[in-house]
Amino acid sequence: MSSPHDGVPLPQRYWAILVIALGVSMAVLDGAIANVALPTIARDLNASPASSIWVVNAYQLAITVSLLAFSSLGDIIGYKRIYQWGLAVFTLTSVGCALSDSLTTLTIARILQGFGAAAIMSVNTALIRVIYPKAQLGRGMGFNSLLVALSSAAGPTIAAAILSLTSWQWLFAINLPIGLVAWLVALRALPANPHKVSHRFDIRSALLNALTFGLLIFSVDGFGHGESPLLVGGMLMVSLAVGYVFVRRQLSLAAPLLPVDLLRIPLFGLSVGTSICSFTAQMLALVSLPFYLQSLGYGPAQIGLLMTPWPLVIMAVAPLSGRLVEKYSPGLLGAVGLALFAAGLLSLALLPAQPSYLDIVWRMALCGVGFGFFQSPNNFAMLSSAPPHRSGGASGMLGTARLLGQTTGASLVALLFTLFPHHGTHTGLIVGAAFALSAAGVSCLRMTNGAGRVAAGH
Template sequence: MQAQTLGRPDGLPLPQRYWAILTIALGVTMAVLDGAIANVALPAIARDLHASPAASIWVVNAYQLSITVSLLAFAALGDIVGYRRVYRAGLVVFTVTSGLCALSDSLATLTAARVLQGLGAAGVMSVNTALIRTIYPKAYLGRGLAINSFLVAFSSAAGPTLASAILSFASWPWLFAVNLPVGLVAALLAFRALPDNAHRAEQRFDVPSALLNAATFGLLIFAVDGFGHGQSPLVVGGLLAALLAVGTVFVRRQLRLAVPLLPIDLLRIPLFGLSICTSICSFTAQALALVSLPFFLQGMLGRSQVETGLLMTPWPLAIMFVAPFAGRLVEKYSPGLLGGLGLAMLAAGLALLATLPAAPDNVDIAWRMALCGAGFGLFQSPNNFALLSSAPAQRSGGASGMLGTARLIGQTGGAALVALLFNVFPANGSHVALLVAASCAAIAAAVSCLRIANTGVHAIAN
């Protein structure tokens, strides 16, 4: 019999726990993969839909933008109506709109379908870690979060490789069509296996806050992207001015709310705030590396496209092996210490890649990639554990949404920094990007270590 805490079960009994985590795994993997899988197909999409390469980028941007502007709103909705309801709805929307993406016959219809698909993905990603907190007993929460961390990191890194494999024997619509059978299975499981909230928030959903949140993060992304791609200073300045005005109104409204949509109350918790900062810096470093590495390997080291894909494979493979161990280690050791060690390994791996000789062996490249992946795998699970466990149980939705938002902010900022560095350093921008990535990882390691002194690291708030 499951242990009881305050009259509620501590996690799900077996085998329901296995079915529930499988549901989470399928949904999260699809949602994260579709953020990266379309990049490889952009040339083919532009050609088949008679669009310019610049316009085709909206196939990627529309999806990421849709997730970012709605993630916190769906997380807050999960606190009110239940995490499983939001997750189920997200799965259904994501699966149906994947079919619409596959059937699109113009760039406009594909972009519109990607916006809707992003909303479905946001529903899945906004509450996935909150559900894991309900699925797993407190003593094993680190293991559940390790599975989630592994899926997010591995899917992000393996997306281009998987896309290349599919495109080697099928056309680009199949990148989206493959979601249909997987999404159907995940949706059926979600209606049978997922648990309901142990706590429900009593406030109503704040529609003005949701609209202000969307406007704030939308303006932030457009401003960062415009800066990175060298848009007119007048345009970027206008976006920043609008961001300042709308963001000020948004934050002031949140400060007046007992349970804000933007979890300012959680950010006041030192462990939570430090974990968010660590997450943003680490995902910025990862995005800087993963976007610039293909250019570095092909442009500066003379590797082919196929060789580049193979040489980057040790990164996700190392995550696959290390992440489960990190989930168990966090049950005994400080998340701040484990995260700091992992990020130091990531920083070292990136610095070693940036300082490769002019004609390195493939083995020299591969073990450095593996070091980066191992470091990131060691960091992510403990960081997510510290972030989620420092929030009260009734605010798990807000914590889950903030975790996803921090990842997206880091990834967006990292990609924009690569574009900026390529413009400023046209001859060796990829090399400089790797050095900047190593610096970001080192900063994240230092921030992570600040959490070691926090008391109650292993205590999960109720």
């Protein structure tokens, strides 16, 4: 028998899944399409290539500094309300992006759009936990991973198609009808929180969190791009000092913004570590590979096609691993997947001097198989190991771990390119494989920390 809060009844569940699908797809797509459009945007707005990167960075930074705050608010005032606000802000600021006539106005609009995306992402997995029955939570996570992979894979293609037909403004304007439909359906379909909490929102912790992660990202990014050591070191020291005060404050709270108390749960803490290492490996590879393939003589269109097997295979594997985690330990599935991922990265680093298309494609596919087997079980382990009334905090920690790993990976690539100007791409893939193997090792530890019991305990 299902409990009163064991999932949302049909057909409401299908409508709720549709809302989640539309929101997540928009948030992920807008991160991917902006990268492709940067040269066009820079030219139209008379901006330098270096300054135009803020169109991407501003969006990511806004998400990173506000994700945990929105997660906490979700626990307090409801995941549904935060998700609806996120959809509204994201949709309206997308119109602002489309109407921007300078780099400054576009950057401001992207910052606000990033806050909307953060609200969507912060409670996304918490809502999945409420929407799906406990016995189907694994496949819900698998479907969500499928959506993220599909959106990431389709982003460059959609951007190229729109830019070939019309102006870059339509990349953002297209969010208006999609966001409006999602918001209207959300009013009726999304469920309320099954668990009530009594604590208040901690504004001081939210400010300390924004300062800690904001300065940390700026310092890591500056280190990777060769900024002044004095400036980078200063930002890092201030970030560590503020972070110390932030963590000390969280340890004294019953329901902290940064869920440090959840990190004491072995399965949760190990899953966070696995996530950070694996997403660092992923970004090391995804940033290095285009330059690597370019050095082998491939053009932009060929590079895009050759990298497509990676997300395509994730799309096939993620739902499968989401079902397998209902029967097998997420620690085991994650370890196997990350070992395959590491093998794929090493095989790419050892490509022959004149590889055929097949040589590259099967290696990309192997990376996709490995990453797809890791992602859904890891998300499942992290969310299911947290108490139900802390689902918002767990959801925010999941997103923060991913963003921290991706930021670290991108900055490490820039550093490796500086240290090894002739072998930076090879080195990036090898270092990525090392991070993937480290993540596999951490995942193995979960097999002795209750992961099997969580997976089977439905």
